[in-house]
Amino acid sequence: MAGSAGQAAYRDLRGLVRGLLLRPGDDGYDAARRVWNGAVDRRPMVIVRCADAGDVAGAVRYAVRQGIELSIRSTGHNVTGCAVSDGGLALDLSGMRGIRIDPDRRTAVVEPGVLWGDLDRRAQEHGLATTGGRISTTGVAGLTLGGGFGWLMRRYGLAADNLRSVDLVTADGKPSRVDGAREAELFWALRGGGGNFGVATSLEFALHPVGPLVTGGAAFYPAAAAARVLRWYRDFIRDAPDVLSAQCNLLKLPSAPFVPAELHGMPAVAVAVCHLGAEADAERDLAALGDLGPPLLRRIGRMRYTSLQRLYDMAGRFGSFVYGRAGYLPALDDRAVAVLDGRAEAVPSPHCIVMISPLGGAVARVGPTETAVGHRDAAFSVSVDAVWRRPAEAPAHRDWVHRLWDGLRPCTSGVYVNELGDEGPERVRSAYDPASWSRLRAVKARHDPANVFHLNQNIPPADGGTTASAEKTPVAVTEKVGVTSVHELRERP
Ligand SMILES: Cc1cc2nc3c(=O)[nH]c(=O)nc-3n(C[C@H](O)[C@H](O)[C@H](O)COP(=O)(O)OP(=O)(O)OC[C@H]3O[C@@H](n4cnc5c(N)ncnc54)[C@H](O)[C@@H]3O)c2cc1C
Structure with missing residues (x-):
């Protein structure tokens, strides 16, 4: 472990936690510091692979007292890589799988x-x-x-x-x-x-x-039909029952077993669906797809809900390089359609995607400030995601995102916080309703006035909190904290 601070932290934590401690040079350290976004390459001083809530509590107390920057890593999927930091203490929760x-x-x-x-x-x-x-x-x-x-x-x-x-x-x-x-x-x-x-x-x-069988899959249309498909889609989903969800995506067809070889790499616009109702209801509600004429490829049918949940898995490979932008669309109006039309052809590689996902239904029936989630009244969320495997491909992929986003951003209002990159405090704020933002800052000031948990899309404490991110607070670190979980998922050792 580099440095005496690291040695001391390792020694102290050894007496505080039951789980594995990983230092630079330890077997498993490099795998544990990796996150889903392969572009992130950070080296925590120590990784605490927590065995239980007691380990979490002990490690939090220790980090706060010592002024060590704390990060939280559950499964490391956040694209910003905020789950790990250089020189910090990473709470690795991946082993807590009860x-x-x-x-x-x-x-x-x-x-x-x-x-x-x-x-x-x-x-x-x-x-x-x-x-x-x-x-x-x-x-x-x-x-x-x-x-x-x-x-x-x-x-x-x-x-x-x-x-x-x-x-x-x-x-x-x-x-x-x-x-x-x-x-x-x-x-x-x-x-x-x-x-x-x-x-x-x-x-x-x-x-x-739910299920076990649902109707799911996608129909793929030629990229040249994008404007027509997008307009059809916005009307279709506006009138759809809550049991039906559908995305409209611009992409290039992947070289996957479900795609005939002659279509591999072809630009397309896809309507991906999930219908939770009986087969006959799904057929009735999806019949309008016929208005779009014959697709390039249609793979929609009855399947297990668990299979539907794996349909996109090939796009989610751990260690991919990823860069994207996202926002809420109050409406998929003609201006947005004009921006998106003709863009499938420019998608740089088959794991890149422009994804339009509908809100509405039960999402919109929860009041705007009933939870902290903002923009429930938006019609859609849109994301432009570039995913690639080799570092040399980065410039072309990032450039594609920026070109498209420059046109699309004026059509959006706010952003879903989990789709944010490292885009600065104003963008974080735009994820929330203004009244909720003030309220969130007040809760933060009450429960985390020193902003210990700042490696995230940060909500700064309201005035009166201490914004020094790693300021020490007077908590004693003397013993293991004797809880497994209030929910008692597992038996105590
Ligand atoms: C392949 C892929 C598919 C995705 N699909 C979807 C999707 O379908 N729907 C959707 O809504 N989002 C989706 N996302 C976005 C996803 O919601 C965010 O990336 C989310 O942050 C990942 O959670 P995580 O637990 O893996 O976070 P990590 O990367 O492990 O942690 C990131 C941050 O989340 C917070 N956090 C994580 N765990 C905890 C915890 N136990 N306690 C407190 N804070 C915690 C912390 O602030 C932490 O810094 C997807 C992302 C990827 C990469």
Whole structure:
């Protein structure tokens, strides 16, 4: 480990945590410091692979007392790579993967290292599911705390709308259970405010009956038809029932087994769908696709919900280089359509995508300040994501994003916080309703006045908080904190 500070931290933490400690040079250190975005290459002073909430609490107390910068890594999917920092202490929660399903109460309690694929599989054993990410290898924690988009959201709300309680370790190193009755204001802030308020060591979700079979897949049309497909799509989804969700994406067809070889690499506009109803209802509600004429390729059918949740997995390879921009579209008006028309041809490689996802339905029925998530009244979220594998491909991919975003940005208003890159404080603020922003800052000042949790899309404490990011606060670090989890997912050792 480089430096005496690192040696001291390792020695002290050894007595405080049960989990594995990883220092530079240790086996497993390089794998543990990696995040999903391969462009991020940071070297924490020490990585604490937490075994339980007690480890989290002990490590938080220690880092705060020593003034060591603290980062939270659940599954490392955030594109900014804020899960790790150079010279800091990374709380690695990837080993905390407990899941408990209560089919009678229709709830799931999960630890932060759990992937959506794991939760989907376990919940589907009981015919249940909750809104989760569209790639099965994404983790539950950061996605949910930022809001949580997924196929089920028009029917059952955002992932955050399904949160019932959170076990949280706050900046003072204290674990507690936060829900609508206990610390209601903090619970409000957790649903959209991301990792600003503490470390979630377990999350309790409401589950709903889903599947096991749903109708899903995509129809692909020639890129030249983009304007027509986009206009059709906005009318189609406006009138769609909540059980139907559909995205409209610009892309190049991948060299995947489901695509005939002659179509590989062809620019296209895709309508991807998920219908939760009976087969006959899905056929009726999707019949309007016929108005678009014959597609290049249609792969829509009955499938397991767990299969639908894996359809995009090939685009989610860990270690990919990624760069993107995103925003909410109040409407997919003709100006936005004109910007997007003709852009599929310029998509630089097959894992790059322009993705238009609908809100509406249950998302829009939650009041604008009922949770901290902003822009619930937007019609769509749009993202322009470049994904590539070799560093030399970076300039062309970033250039593509900027060219397209320059045209698209004036059509947008605000942004989904989990789709933000490192774009500065104004963009973070634009993720929230102005009234919610002030409220979030007040909650931050109360629970994290020194901004210990600042490696995120940061919400600075309201005036009166101390903004020095790693200022020491007077907490004692003397003993292991004797909790596993308030939710008691696992047996105590
Ligand atoms: C391939 C891919 C697919 C995606 N698909 C979707 C999607 O379908 N829907 C969607 O809404 N988003 C999606 N996202 C975006 C995703 O929501 C964010 O990247 C999210 O931050 C990832 O969460 P994580 O737990 O992996 O975060 P990490 O990268 O591990 O951590 C990032 C930050 O999240 C916060 N955080 C993470 N865990 C905790 C915790 N336990 N307690 C407190 N704070 C925490 C912290 O601030 C931390 O710095 C996707 C991202 C990728 C890369």
